[in-house]
Amino acid sequence: xxxxxxxxxxxxxxxxxxxxxxxxxxxxxxxxxxxxxxxxxxxxxxxxxxxxxxxxxxxxxxxxxxxxxxxxxxxxxxxxxxxxxxxxxxxxxxxxxxxxxxxxxxxxxxxxxx
Amino acid sequence: xxxxxxxxxxxxxxxxxxxxxxxxxxxxxxxxxxxxxxxxxxxxxxxxxxxxxxxxxxxxxxxxxxxxxxxxxxxxxxxxxxxxxxxxxxxxxxxxxxxxxxxxxxxx
Numbered sequence: 001x002x003x004x005x006x007x008x009x010x011x012x013x014x015x016x017x018x019x020x021x022x023x024x025x026x027x028x029x030x031x032x033x034x035x036x037x038x039x040x041x042x043x044x045x046x047x048x049x050x051x052x053x054x055x056x057x058x059x060x061x062x063x064x065x066x067x068x069x070x071x072x073x074x075x076x077x078x079x080x081x082x083x084x085x086x087x088x089x090x091x092x093x094x095x096x097x098x099x100x101x102x103x104x105x106x107x108x109x110x111x112x113x114x
Numbered sequence: 115x116x117x118x119x120x121x122x123x124x125x126x127x128x129x130x131x132x133x134x135x136x137x138x139x140x141x142x143x144x145x146x147x148x149x150x151x152x153x154x155x156x157x158x159x160x161x162x163x164x165x166x167x168x169x170x171x172x173x174x175x176x177x178x179x180x181x182x183x184x185x186x187x188x189x190x191x192x193x194x195x196x197x198x199x200x201x202x203x204x205x206x207x208x209x210x211x212x213x214x215x216x217x218x219x220x221x222x
Contacts, residue, residue: 040214043200045209045211092158103202105150105159107156
């Protein structure tokens with residue numbers, strides 16, 4: 001059982017480049033989300049999805065796009081990378097069935113934009 | 115608005131000393147609260163959830179609705195407890211809100 005898998009683990013981009021961070025989960029979770037982790041700011045929600053075909057914005061959505069064509073996958077796209085997007089990105093999923101279901105996190109992607 | 119506050123960015127204690135990591139929340143509904151731990155350069159892992167009322171690795175946390183708090187406690191800290199700890203609130207149909215985190219440093 002792989003849980004939540006993120007690729008790549010590390011990425012360096014130049015300003016203006018675009019890229020996609022991949023996230024897949026094999027737990028049949030309805031809910032998936034992307035966070036960025038910055039020193040002193042904790043985790044901030046970028047985008048989330050409550051099921052295939054449904055996405056919504058979190059706290060810091062600007063500069064990022066997402067799509068949810070399948071239950072398993074939730075890629076995060078950076079359209080035109082900026083140095084302010086240098087961060088560690090975490091994908092997380094949870095079940096929406098039953099109460100108190102926790103978030104399960106991926107290993108993270110460390111992104112540097114120069 | 116939902117909010118989670120962890121007032122301490124860094125908490126340093128000696129091995130064997132008691133530890134309390136503070137978490138306060140703001141939420142108008144019935145809260146679901148969690149503690150997550152992140153060891154150096156690893157993924158966040160669930161440590162505790164309030165509904166389970168369990169003790170994991172010697173840590174406990176009690177939900178105090180009157181004080182809107184969910185402090186994490188351990189009577190005797192160990193060096194392997196050194197990590198980043200995040201308090202989280204689940205609200206609005208599965209949106210999770212995280213505090214800014216507390217770095218626990220347990221000195222030998």
